[in-house]
Amino acid sequence: MRFQLTEDQRALRDGVRGLLVRRFDRDALWAAVAEPGLDRALWRELGAAGFFALRVPEAEGGVGLGLPEAVLAFEEAGRALLPGPLLATHLAAGTVAGAATGETVVAAVDGGLVEWLAEADVVRGDAAGAVPLRSVDPLTPLHRAPGAAGVADPVAVLLTAAEQLGTATRACELAVQHARTREQFGQPIGGFQAVKHLCAELLARVEVARAAVYAAAVTGDRADIAAARLLSDEAAVRGARDCLQVHGGMGFTWESEVHLLLKRAWVRAQRGGGVTQSEELLAADLVA
Amino acid sequence: MDLSYTAEEADFRARLREWLRKTLPSLPPKPSPDDWPARRAYDLGWQRTLYDAGYADVHWDASPTMRLIFLEETEKAGAPYVGANFVGLLHAGPTIAAEGTDGQRARWLPPILRGDEVWCQGFSEPDAGSDLAALRTRAWRDGDDYVVNGSKIWTSHAEVADWCELLVRTDPDAPKHRGITWLALPMDAPGITVRPLRTLAGSAEFAEVFLDEVRVPVANRVGDENDGWRVTMVTLSFERGTAFVGEVVACRRVLRELAAEARKNGRWDDPALRRWLGRLNAEFRALWRLTQWNVSAAETGGGVPGVAGSVFKLRYSHARQELYDAAADVLGPEALDLDRPWVPDRLSSLSYTIAAGTSQIQRNIVAERILGLPKGR
Numbered sequence: 001m002r003f004q005l006t007e008d009q010r011a012l013r014d015g016v017r018g019l020l021v022r023r024f025d026r027d028a029l030w031a032a033v034a035e036p037g038l039d040r041a042l043w044r045e046l047g048a049a050g051f052f053a054l055r056v057p058e059a060e061g062g063v064g065l066g067l068p069e070a071v072l073a074f075e076e077a078g079r080a081l082l083p084g085p086l087l088a089t090h091l092a093a094g095t096v097a098g099a100a101t102g103e104t105v106v107a108a109v110d111g112g113l114v115e116w117l118a119e120a121d122v123v124r125g126d127a128a129g130a131v132p133l134r135s136v137d138p139l140t141p142l143h144r145a146p147g148a149a150g151v152a153d154p155v156a157v158l159l160t161a162a163e164q165l166g167t168a169t170r171a172c173e174l175a176v177q178h179a180r181t182r183e184q185f186g187q188p189i190g191g192f193q194a195v196k197h198l199c200a201e202l203l204a205r206v207e208v209a210r211a212a213v214y215a216a217a218v219t220g221d222r223a224d225i226a227a228a229r230l231l232s233d234e235a236a237v238r239g240a241r242d243c244l245q246v247h248g249g250m251g252f253t254w255e256s257e258v259h260l261l262l263k264r265a266w267v268r269a270q271r272g273g274g275v276t277q278s279e280e281l282l283a284a285d286l287v288a
Numbered sequence: 289m290d291l292s293y294t295a296e297e298a299d300f301r302a303r304l305r306e307w308l309r310k311t312l313p314s315l316p317p318k319p320s321p322d323d324w325p326a327r328r329a330y331d332l333g334w335q336r337t338l339y340d341a342g343y344a345d346v347h348w349d350a351s352p353t354m355r356l357i358f359l360e361e362t363e364k365a366g367a368p369y370v371g372a373n374f375v376g377l378l379h380a381g382p383t384i385a386a387e388g389t390d391g392q393r394a395r396w397l398p399p400i401l402r403g404d405e406v407w408c409q410g411f412s413e414p415d416a417g418s419d420l421a422a423l424r425t426r427a428w429r430d431g432d433d434y435v436v437n438g439s440k441i442w443t444s445h446a447e448v449a450d451w452c453e454l455l456v457r458t459d460p461d462a463p464k465h466r467g468i469t470w471l472a473l474p475m476d477a478p479g480i481t482v483r484p485l486r487t488l489a490g491s492a493e494f495a496e497v498f499l500d501e502v503r504v505p506v507a508n509r510v511g512d513e514n515d516g517w518r519v520t521m522v523t524l525s526f527e528r529g530t531a532f533v534g535e536v537v538a539c540r541r542v543l544r545e546l547a548a549e550a551r552k553n554g555r556w557d558d559p560a561l562r563r564w565l566g567r568l569n570a571e572f573r574a575l576w577r578l579t580q581w582n583v584s585a586a587e588t589g590g591g592v593p594g595v596a597g598s599v600f601k602l603r604y605s606h607a608r609q610e611l612y613d614a615a616a617d618v619l620g621p622e623a624l625d626l627d628r629p630w631v632p633d634r635l636s637s638l639s640y641t642i643a644a645g646t647s648q649i650q651r652n653i654v655a656e657r658i659l660g661l662p663k664g665r
């Protein structure tokens with residue numbers, strides 16, 4: 001048993017992180033907020049880097065890697081708050097022409113919602129009669145689609161969990177950074193236990209979620225995936241909330257990045273049948 | 289990332305399983321929780337059985353992965369846990385192995401492994417709990433002996449222990465972390481009084497230990513004089529590292545039993561309860577994976593599990609308490625009946641956020657040592 005990242009996996013993670021630091025830094029994030037819309041050039045660059053074709057077999061022109069590698073890439077995307085229908089396009093690679101290279105942008109209907117419908121070249125699922133809603137997340141345009149939610153695709157649930165993990169990690173980093181530098185009562189606020197303990201809980205949630213997400217990527221087991229989902233949803237949503245609290249009034253402003261973390265985490269928590277479906281699946285597993 | 293086991297590890301697991309299958313049926317019945325001499329004999333007897341089969345030193349010499357397999361399989365098979373051997377196998381023993389002289393290792397380690405001697409841990413004092421380094425039990429040098437005066441509290445297994453790993457103050461003028469010494473105290477030395485304390489669960493799991501002019505040979509000192517704090521830190525990181533592996537396996541079993549009970553008594557029809565048990569399933573699965581992650585890290589990094597154990601302990605102790613709260617929810621009015629399964633466990637779970645460093649102290653450790661936030665006092 002070697003439940004740690006391999007050299008190659010570390011290199012892949014660092015590679016994706018490097019690409020996103022170069023191509024989607026803080027300025028780009030705020031530019032995307034100011035000017036919503038998909039950056040097609042970036043999309044093709046992601047395609048060229050193999051983000052979408054990561055799990056497509058080499059014989060079919062893909063990168064030929066597995067779920068653990070995909071999880072690492074999606075975690076980095078979540079950490080950078082990279083916008084766009086990443087999941088739908090990744091899942092369509094190898095099936096929908098042009099998805100693998102990023103030429104074709106793919107959206108998908110999931111549980112009554114469609115992310116990025118207006119920007120998509122191809123839509124999977126029945127989006128007939130979909131109406132736009134005023135999305136809570138400035139970085140995720142949403143449509144409401146009629147029709148009932150089906151049973152979630154476990155791979156979609158897992159990759160969403162990986163994105164949540166990345167966002168939770170970012171929330172922890174931002175909270176700790178602020179706690180170290182912001183001073184009140186003549187000392188960094190991170191010296192106050194109430195703040196310190198919020199940060200400790202942030203990290204604990206991230207580490208537990210990380211173990212669950214990585215293990216689920218290795219086993220591919222449905223119950224493991226549902227567990228990964230619950231823990232990473234919690235790590236991201238609660239983590240962003242606590243991060244907001246640590247930032248004080250600054251955390252309530254539009255200019256602070258914190259609300260972007262929280263809103264994206266809320267959007268992702270709706271995917272894959274929501275939390276309820278995962279909880280029921282894990283309950284059923286206990287009596288299986 | 290690889291969760292599969294090597295051929296050697298798989299073989300170890302298979303042989304252990306087979307041995308457990310053959311051995312467990314011939315064990316004597318479990319003694320009553322109130323009968324300490326019987327509990328001591330039972331726990332030592334189990335250790336002796338392990339020793340005879342070549343499994344005694346698995347906590348020390350085996351690789352972290354082998355240790356994980358051992359704890360997982362013994363728990364799954366329903367084998368006894370370390371019990372009264374806890375301090376010997378998981379605190380004092382590893383400390384002596386790491387810091388003792390050859391002579392000390394030869395004197396103390398074999399009886400721990402053979403199941404001949406029980407150890408207890410005399411660290412906490414009435415005025416030194418979370419702030420352990422504030423301990424005041426005093427030791428003076430007198431020839432080849434230390435003379436010890438003071439008192440310890442919350443000492444688990446003190447009534448049946450042969451030895452106590454004792455922290456004493458040898459230099460009251462030094463900064464508090466620098467004047468502490470680690471001694472092996474023979475529990476039959478003149479001047480020791482043990483007064484059992486009753487826990488909220490009704491049993492006497494721990495005791496007060498009064499030390500009045502107790503002579504301890506200088507030869508019983510492990511590490512240098514006044515270097516006991518460093519020696520102690522070796523022990524505490526063991527305690528928070530792999531000590532809970534078997535328990536996580538056990539909690540996962542209890543969770544399934546709870547679900548089965550809920551199906552039987554109708555509580556399962558309540559979606560709120562079902563979803564709660566589902567979330568606990570997620571939590572314990574993740575804690576198991578975190579254990580595997582930490583064990584793999586120890587395997588590659590080598591040596592003692594470090595502060596990552598604090599993250600684990602923080603989450604695990606809360607999860608365990610929640611598990612038994614959920615059990616109470618399944619039981620309904622029966623949750624008030626001490627003769628029902630899980631009710632005594634619910635009581636004992638209350639100690640988990642206190643013993644071996646409270647949750648608040650674990651959060652301080654995580655924030656200060658992992659996240660690098662400013663140190664408090």
Ligand SMILES: Cc1cc2nc3c(=O)[nH]c(=O)nc-3n(C[C@H](O)[C@H](O)[C@H](O)COP(=O)(O)OP(=O)(O)OC[C@H]3O[C@@H](n4cnc5c(N)ncnc54)[C@H](O)[C@@H]3O)c2cc1C
Nearest residue numbers: 409410411412417418442443444639642643644645646648
């Ligand atoms: C079942 C059980 C078995 C035990 N067995 C042993 C044993 O065998 N040997 C042994 O030596 N000890 C043993 N202990 C003692 C245990 O280690 C202590 O109880 C524990 O370290 C807490 O110390 P305390 O009880 O003095 O509480 P205190 O330190 O007085 O703490 C009281 C409260 O104050 C909080 N607090 C204290 N300091 C801080 C701080 N800096 N920041 C934030 N909050 C703080 C604590 O979190 C807690 O909530 C055992 C305890 C239990 C419950």
